[in-house]
Amino acid sequence: MSDIVATNQTILVVGGGISGMTAALEAAEVGKQVIVIEKTPSVGGRVTKLYKYFPKLCFPTCGLEINQRRMAANKNITVLTMAEVTDLQGEAGNYTATVKISPRYVNSNCTACGACGDAVEAEFDNEHNYNMDKHKGAYLAHDMAMPKRYVLEPGMIGTDDAQKAKDACKFDAIDLDMQEETLELKAGAVIWATGWRPFDAAKIQPYGYDRIDNVITSVEFERLMDPKGPTGGKLVRPSDGKEAKNVAFIQCAGSRDRNYLKHCSRICCMASLKQSTYVSEKFGDDANVSIYYIDIRAIDRFDNFYQKVQDDKNVTFIKSKVANIVENKENGNPTLKGVDTEGYHRYETEHDLVVLAIGMEPSVDKNTFPIEIKVNDEGFIEQDEANGGVFAAGCSSDALDVNRAVQSATASALRAIQVINKVAQAEG
Amino acid sequence: MTDINTGMVEKYRNDFLKEVEANVEEGDWVKMCMQCGVCSGSCPLGSDWDHPPQELFMMIRAGKRDEVLQSTSMWMCTSCYNCIVRCPRELPITHIMHGLAHYATRLGIEPKNQPTRQFAQLFWDNLAKNGRVNELWLGVNLYFMNGFVNGIKVALGMAGIGLGMLKTGRLSLKELVGGHTVKDKKGFQAMIKKAQELEAARIDN
Numbered sequence: 001m002s003d004i005v006a007t008n009q010t011i012l013v014v015g016g017g018i019s020g021m022t023a024a025l026e027a028a029e030v031g032k033q034v035i036v037i038e039k040t041p042s043v044g045g046r047v048t049k050l051y052k053y054f055p056k057l058c059f060p061t062c063g064l065e066i067n068q069r070r071m072a073a074n075k076n077i078t079v080l081t082m083a084e085v086t087d088l089q090g091e092a093g094n095y096t097a098t099v100k101i102s103p104r105y106v107n108s109n110c111t112a113c114g115a116c117g118d119a120v121e122a123e124f125d126n127e128h129n130y131n132m133d134k135h136k137g138a139y140l141a142h143d144m145a146m147p148k149r150y151v152l153e154p155g156m157i158g159t160d161d162a163q164k165a166k167d168a169c170k171f172d173a174i175d176l177d178m179q180e181e182t183l184e185l186k187a188g189a190v191i192w193a194t195g196w197r198p199f200d201a202a203k204i205q206p207y208g209y210d211r212i213d214n215v216i217t218s219v220e221f222e223r224l225m226d227p228k229g230p231t232g233g234k235l236v237r238p239s240d241g242k243e244a245k246n247v248a249f250i251q252c253a254g255s256r257d258r259n260y261l262k263h264c265s266r267i268c269c270m271a272s273l274k275q276s277t278y279v280s281e282k283f284g285d286d287a288n289v290s291i292y293y294i295d296i297r298a299i300d301r302f303d304n305f306y307q308k309v310q311d312d313k314n315v316t317f318i319k320s321k322v323a324n325i326v327e328n329k330e331n332g333n334p335t336l337k338g339v340d341t342e343g344y345h346r347y348e349t350e351h352d353l354v355v356l357a358i359g360m361e362p363s364v365d366k367n368t369f370p371i372e373i374k375v376n377d378e379g380f381i382e383q384d385e386a387n388g389g390v391f392a393a394g395c396s397s398d399a400l401d402v403n404r405a406v407q408s409a410t411a412s413a414l415r416a417i418q419v420i421n422k423v424a425q426a427e428g
Numbered sequence: 429m430t431d432i433n434t435g436m437v438e439k440y441r442n443d444f445l446k447e448v449e450a451n452v453e454e455g456d457w458v459k460m461c462m463q464c465g466v467c468s469g470s471c472p473l474g475s476d477w478d479h480p481p482q483e484l485f486m487m488i489r490a491g492k493r494d495e496v497l498q499s500t501s502m503w504m505c506t507s508c509y510n511c512i513v514r515c516p517r518e519l520p521i522t523h524i525m526h527g528l529a530h531y532a533t534r535l536g537i538e539p540k541n542q543p544t545r546q547f548a549q550l551f552w553d554n555l556a557k558n559g560r561v562n563e564l565w566l567g568v569n570l571y572f573m574n575g576f577v578n579g580i581k582v583a584l585g586m587a588g589i590g591l592g593m594l595k596t597g598r599l600s601l602k603e604l605v606g607g608h609t610v611k612d613k614k615g616f617q618a619m620i621k622k623a624q625e626l627e628a629a630r631i632d633n
Contacts, residue, residue, distance in 0.1 A: 256516055338468070339468035341463045346469075
């Protein structure tokens with residue numbers, strides 16, 4: 001790794017999701033040197049886990065491919081995967097970041113032929129599918145993984161399986177002796193793009209996410225639609241594999257609730273409206289979707305989409321925050337209980353599957369930032385002069401959809417470029 | 429209508445929300461309700477309420493004064509606190525329900541035959557006398573709340589439990605006369621009287 005050149009005119013991008021990629025590309029394409037630090041084995045982040053985007057219902061893989069090609073073609077960008085920033089010292093124009101790189105156990109000889117994956121037997125939770133299935137101990141995170149290079153689970157090391165993987169590789173790509181490395185990188189500005197994570201649904205006790213098989217989160221529902229997902233693209237429920245035709249969506253699951261997340265997560269209304277079209281896509285007129293909501297926040301141009309879903313006679317809107325869910329032990333159906341606001345009717349309704357439109361929280365706990373940084377009550381990074389040359393991009397700054405995250409990333413790239421330009425001027 | 433009730437109607441005219449905010453315990457929280465309905469759905473006795481809490485809050489904002497204050501709904505609250513725990517805006521719903529019930533009582537327009545209200549009154553009268561709850565008299569009064577014959581029936585039905593409690597010292601027949609009191613009974617009664625004066629002054633203003 002000694003070939004990485006980092007100076008105080010380098011922009012360090014922390015996080016290689018859609019925001020980090022965008023910020024890195026925008027800066028690199030105007031000639032700035034950029035280093036992207038990505039924690040997982042490949043870039044792309046949560047966008048790689050989406051089936052479709054709203055409101056156009058196009059596939060995220062399309063835009064992702066464009067960005068990946070731009071990155072591959074740009075010599076100003078260096079991507080470090082399986083890397084984490086553990087410390088950051090200095091000020092705008094002069095930062096030193098300590099970066100920990102975890103061993104991948106696979107070197108650049110890898111052609112992603114898959115022989116190692118076929119050779120090994122041990123299986124591990126598949127994070128890409130929100131642990132709904134398993135992957136082999138030697139694996140490629142997903143089909144569009146960049147870099148397209150296999151990874152060995154750390155739990156494999158020292159086992160016979162690891163040796164099997166090594167023996168199966170024709171290109172001498174597996175290096176079982178690879179060690180953790182620590183680098184110190186100079187940087188003039190830092191773009192913090194560590195993104196979001198779904199709120200822990202098990203904390204919403206009355207909804208029984210941890211007790212009822214057929215209560216899942218919106219991010220998990222999204223994975224069901226992927227042909228390479230845990231169900232091979234079938235819309236079936238976890239308990240018995242029955243087709244989930246009667247699906248309920250519960251809005252504000254965790255959001256706008258002082259017991260959980262105080263803020264509105266912004267994406268969940270549109271996500272559920274979008275996902276209601278998945279059910280129609282699979283089952284046509286047999287689809288029966290219920291959306292339980294406090295109020296639908298489909299702002300400006302999204303309103304057209306909302307109206308389109310409202311016109312779908314297979315979709316019902318119930319103005320009510322569901323009070324609790326109990327399981328019908330006989331058929332595994334979750335039963336939703338509550339009172340609707342339009343008439344105060346008490347309901348007790350069974351559905352095949354319940355999807356919690358789960359809220360968004362920052363992926364980095366506000367107490368564990370490696371640097372002094374201004375965050376708001378929800379843990380999102382504020383735009384504050386006290387942050388010096390550290391700029392938040394995308395969901396580390398607020399709950400945003402992809403479109404707005406990309407706008408935010410572009411803005412942060414411009415802020416970082418200004419810092420670098422000042423450094424360059426001073427150094428003549 | 430009682431004088432005090434007429435006075436309040438005069439004072440607040442058509443602004444019942446303002447009246448609730450000024451006079452009902454925790455009443456200033458009412459406007460924070462966002463009508464999500466989680467309180468009504470979480471109430472274990474909810475199906476027995478004429479108007480669940482969420483609806484009461486909307487009725488207050490809609491100025492439905494008589495319907496709210498004469499309602500039996502808030503008297504159905506058992507203080508299980510499920511609504512408070514689940515309310516996404518942390519409204520102290522249980523307290524507001526008791527606040528409404530208490531305010532209606534102050535105005536003298538509460539539903540007179542509502543059993544919870546009757547029991548609450550029995551409990552208060554019992555407690556306010558000696559500063560201690562006289563459980564024997566409270567039980568007797570409760571049994572005979574619905575007439576003498578019914579009282580005998582209930583008492584006979586409960587005889588086994590009563591004897592058991594006597595045997596284990598959980599109930600004393602000495603309580604029938606006088607009963608135990610707080611150490612400073614006069615002081616206690618003076619305190620209650622003062623509190624009632626303060627409360628009356630607050631409402632009258």
